[in-house]
Amino acid sequence: xxxxxxxxxxxxxxxxxxxxxxxxxxxxxxxxxxxxxxxxxxxxxxxxxxxxxxxxxxxxxxxxxxxxxxxxxxxxxxxxxxxxxxxxxxxxxxxxxxxxxxxxxxxxxxxxxx
Amino acid sequence: xxxxxxxxxxxxxxxxxxxxxxxxxxxxxxxxxxxxxxxxxxxxxxxxxxxxxxxxxxxxxxxxxxxxxxxxxxxxxxxxxxxxxxxxxxxxxxxxxxxxxxxxxxxxxxxxxxxxxxxxx
Numbered sequence: 108x109x110x111x112x113x114x115x116x117x118x119x120x121x122x123x124x125x126x127x128x129x130x131x132x133x134x135x136x137x138x139x140x141x142x143x144x145x146x147x148x149x150x151x152x153x154x155x156x157x158x159x160x161x162x163x164x165x166x167x168x169x170x171x172x173x174x175x176x177x178x179x180x181x182x183x184x185x186x187x188x189x190x191x192x193x194x195x196x197x198x199x200x201x202x203x204x205x206x207x208x209x210x211x212x213x214x215x216x217x218x219x220x221x
Numbered sequence: 222x223x224x225x226x227x228x229x230x231x232x233x234x235x236x237x238x239x240x241x242x243x244x245x246x247x248x249x250x251x252x253x254x255x256x257x258x259x260x261x262x263x264x265x266x267x268x269x270x271x272x273x274x275x276x277x278x279x280x281x282x283x284x285x286x287x288x289x290x291x292x293x294x295x296x297x298x299x300x301x302x303x304x305x306x307x308x309x310x311x312x313x314x315x316x317x318x319x320x321x322x323x324x325x326x327x328x329x330x331x332x333x334x335x336x337x338x339x340x341x342x
Binding site: 147150155195197208211 | 269311317336338
């Protein structure tokens, strides 16, 4: 079963607006990661947040983590056309400690309208 | 910058053929992974390897095997290709977390190749 599931499946916004994507997961984690995938390309790592962190920033990205609700959100501020991509969360599952597997969700398809 | 190179971007093969997908990374990563990506199903792990000659099954290993003879190279083998193996295949690599002394967190970020879109006719 999927460890991480993103919501919404698809999102279209105007350039300059903020985009928020959510991820829910089922079991305890060591960390949670967000990745971006441009059409026809591989995934690119964006940000990693540890289970003992609540919020993390990287440029226009802001990630929050609520371990009590087993959920995370990715906020992209002041969106640009180049942000058009699919975004995936990935979790490791604390039971997998030392077993370097990630489980990816099915992704949110973000479209930025110029 | 980390570079993960997959040998082919597009590949067309016939059912029953033995197919080899090659992946090479240049960052001395211990871990290497093979995923397949299908619409609506996200990424699913086929096999991974944490050291030379070591391998572990992922979530969907049936119909596949792997080979890791050198640290930088991880090969995915479709023993007898079938049409349901038509997919996008992604290779990734990462550091084993204990080799990153300043991070100290398991499951380091994975670095991906650009994928091989494989069609089995």
